Amino acid sequence: MDARPERFVAPRQQGRRLANPLARKFLNFRQLSRTDEEALDNALERVQRIGSREDIVQQGDAPRFVHVILEGWACHYKHLQDGRRQITSLLLPGDLCDPPMFLLKTAGQSLGTLTAVTLARIPAETMQAITTQSATLQECFWWDMLVRSEIQREWTVSLGRRTATERLAHLFCEISLRLKSAGMTNGVDCEFPVTQADLGDAMGLSTVHVNRSLQELRGGGLVGLRGKRLRIYNEESLRALANFEPSYLHMNQ
Template sequence: MVNPLIRKLEHFARLTSGERQALERVVQTTRRLGPREDVIRDGDRPRHVNLILEGWACRYKQLEDGRRQVISIFLPGDLCDPHVFVLRKMDHSLGTLTPVLLAEIPEAAIREISAESRTLSEALWWEMLVTAAIQREWTVSLGQRLATERLGHLFCELFMRLKAVGLTSETSCEFPITQADLGDAMGLSTVHINRTLKELRAAGLIRLRGRQLTIPDFAALRAASLFDPAYLHHERDPSILHDD
């Protein structure tokens, strides 16, 4: 298994084999979790940087009265907060959505690879800034987009992020999360997620059965969802933006 972080970072920078090896080396301790488990909880002191190797995870926050918001979704290759150590306590939780394999990277290892190579240091910056950009785009979705646009936009985003780590076929990808989790992420009720999916299916924009998502016409979904991939900053390899 190739470390998916490497695949992702190569969309930003051309890496030397030494740099690739350095990235391989950060994967020392790994940890396997089942679905719906917490990686770290709100209030805990962060101990290491988590790198998702397999499966889907998320940040989430639970309000006192039980309402739950999924704040971001992590896919293979995603680094959870390369610099959390500066903060004493987590202000949100990290949990799995599916079974997950993750690498626990010590603070020192992150510092080392940034010190070793300027390219890697910049690549880690890029990763962080893209994460922030994604968070901003979610803000836009929750604030402005209707349910159909919101879901369509999410499908576009996740498909492209999965494509960047080689986890898509021509028009399909795994889509292993429940409608309830989708609802918590999009600020919509499960029932409404279900009806919205029905609508997107009826419009021929997606197929979604079991754990498989198909986007037969990416350009159409993109147009319907006002999706503009610029915020993903695949600047070295913009070809990934076009699915032709």
């Protein structure tokens, strides 16, 4: 795990200030004052790179930071003792990994990377500080938490009541939209660096069945998934198949 501490510097582009990925996400909910934005920039510290398939937080650890993904994908997961694994959430660039978890004494689930990841973190005290200083930021963190919770609920619906193909279709719709809000796709073509085994662990399916369901989606001309890229050929049909209602993601309020 080659960590190399350095302060986060929000990239600037074409003269226009490009918000850091977290600020960018919050903009879906609220305008941020210059002060808020700076507070947020300063809060992110110790940018570090972590390899693929490594743990950032392990089950039982005492949480001391809020992590933010800058690049790469990660996930929360849990192992049962006989080896079964369930991925409970997927974390994309710009995502907060563990909103004020340090209010809890121990992390309930592990947080691991799916690809190489660049991440920043906010120490508990900083979190406390910026959150008491700015009511807006406080609401932003709440908002983020509420949205993740909606996503989690929707996963519950998928795992409980959707068929294998529906689940995958629904997940593709969700991820595509989330990446779009992070400015990482035009909605047609995006990175999707997740193995079929991972997909299975996320959607409660076996690898084999993921593969076959994927073929069904491909066969219907709905999506393409090759070489870590997802292509959505027919978004309308995909959404119809998945019964996808984007409102739960609460984008562009």
